[in-house]
Amino acid sequence: MIRIVDLLNQQPVGETIEVCGWLRTRRDSGALSFLEINDGSCLAGLQVVAEESLANYATEVSRLTTGCSLRIQGVLVASPAKGQDVEVQATTITVIGWADPETYPLQKKRHSFEYLRSISHLRSRTNALGAVARVRSTLSFAIHRFFHEQGFLQVHTPVITTSDCEGAGEMFTVTSLEPAQMQGSAPFSGDFFGRRAGLTVSGQLQAEIFALSHSRVYTFGPTFRAENSNTSRHLAEFWMLEPEMAFCDLNGNMEMAEVMIKYLVKAVLAECAEDLELFDRFIARGVHKKLTRLSDRPFVRLTYTEAIAELERSSRRFDFPVQWGLDLQAEHERYLCEEVAQAPVIVTNYPKKIKPFYMRLDDDGHTVAAMDILVAGIGELVGGSQREERYDLLAQRMTEAGLDLDQYSWYLDLRRYGSVPHAGYGLGFERLVQFVTGMSNIRDVIPFPRTPGSAPC
Ligand code: 4AD
Ligand code: MG
DSSP: OOOHHHHHHHOOTTOEEEEEEEEEEEEEETTEEEEEEEOSSSSSOEEEEEETTSTTTTTTGGGOOTTOEEEEEEEEEEOOSTTOSEEEEEEEEEEEEOOOTTTOSOOSSOOOHHHHHTTTTTGGGSHHHHHHHHHHHHHHHHHHHHHHHTTOEEOOOOSEESOOSSOSSOOOEEOOSOGGGOOSSOTTTTSTTSSOEEEOSOSHHHHHHHHHHHSEEEEEEEEEOOOOOOSTTOOSEEEEEEEEEESOOHHHHHHHHHHHHHHHHHHHHHHOHHHHHHIIIIIOTTHHHHHHHHHTSOOEEEEHHHHHHHHHHOOOOOSSOOOTTSOOOHHHHHHIIIIIISSOEEEEOOBGGGSOTTBOBOTTSSBBOEEEEEETTTEEEEEEEEBOOOHHHHHHHHHHTTOOTTTTHHHHHHHHSSOOOEEEEEEEHHHHHHHHHOOSOGGGSSSSOOBTTBOOO
């Protein structure tokens, strides 16, 4: 058996081949049927010519409908028709599975993404969602390749944790207690882990442990946030890539993130050309040009204070207030990269009050060594910082944040023994997939979206 993508690339005309896949369309023409088969290995389908002389032509082939699964044996020939170089002259067609046309939810027409979300078990068979899945897989592999080439160690950080990295109170609780047992002043003391545990919101704190033993590490896995945000950019379960580098400051951190994003974009341009063309034509016009431009221009760097000044100068009316000390909203972030810089923007040195406890305090005492990378259409793609490596200052910020220092003594130990300047960042993987495909809703770039009120399968 050969994958359709390999068949179309190699074009072994004259050879006998076998392919398997699902029927997209059947068109009858006199004593012939033309079948278009797709096996998910590429966007293009393979044209199969089925002649009336096939043993099961009348009984089966002529009854085939969209969605049936087939095994085809035949000879690859040059195609006389427009639209494809080669086609298969079938010698046998075996129906592996039928798909009742009365009930099969995917017909040969464009379905809305909203409708496709209601059939998440079938939507990967469509052109757009099939292309998203290939781009997602390419990006995931390119991430591992990039960090491998750069000499990073991959660390598997835990999914269940007792540390709330972002301190935003968005951790899902993991418990083996029945609701009736969750009472009293210390409800979790009798729980499975003896204290409150949850699903990780970020692997950063554990990645820091390994950065302080292996220098350059990364973790890439699912993270969870019980955030009641029903937006096109938020999920309750999303994948995050988090590199962490010892002997590295904010500048080194920004440099690494920029080089990495460009590497990933180039990988998609090189390896997913056919899928990108689909996104460019049908989903987001200009997305291809946006990616090519990004890959050969420097990102624009602005401090938070400069960004606020830029927003205040603007004649644009924003829904959310612009004021030093308030966080930037997606509309502000998008304005900065779409209108002001026309390139990705790295905003640095945010007020300490709006950032988590672990970020390194700047000399002014008011801002921290944070960096967010903002991109067109999305807003925040990356959030990172240089970490506070000075014991006393970290302990003070943790106390201010209301953390129990005993519980985080292991984190403080990293500053007590052989502390070094270190930095890292988190990239929202689905936001990256959205950015490169131009898909407008984050629920359509993850196979099984989890959002408030929705986790169907
Ligand atoms: O900015 P965040 O919250 O940073 C951290 O969690 C750090 N601990 C990362 C680090 O320094 N190692 O999240 C990082 C990124 C965001 O920039 C965004 O792209 C994505 O994760 N993200 C989400 N993506 C989808 N749905 C959500 N609810 C997200 N929350 C954050
Ligand atoms: Mg952030």
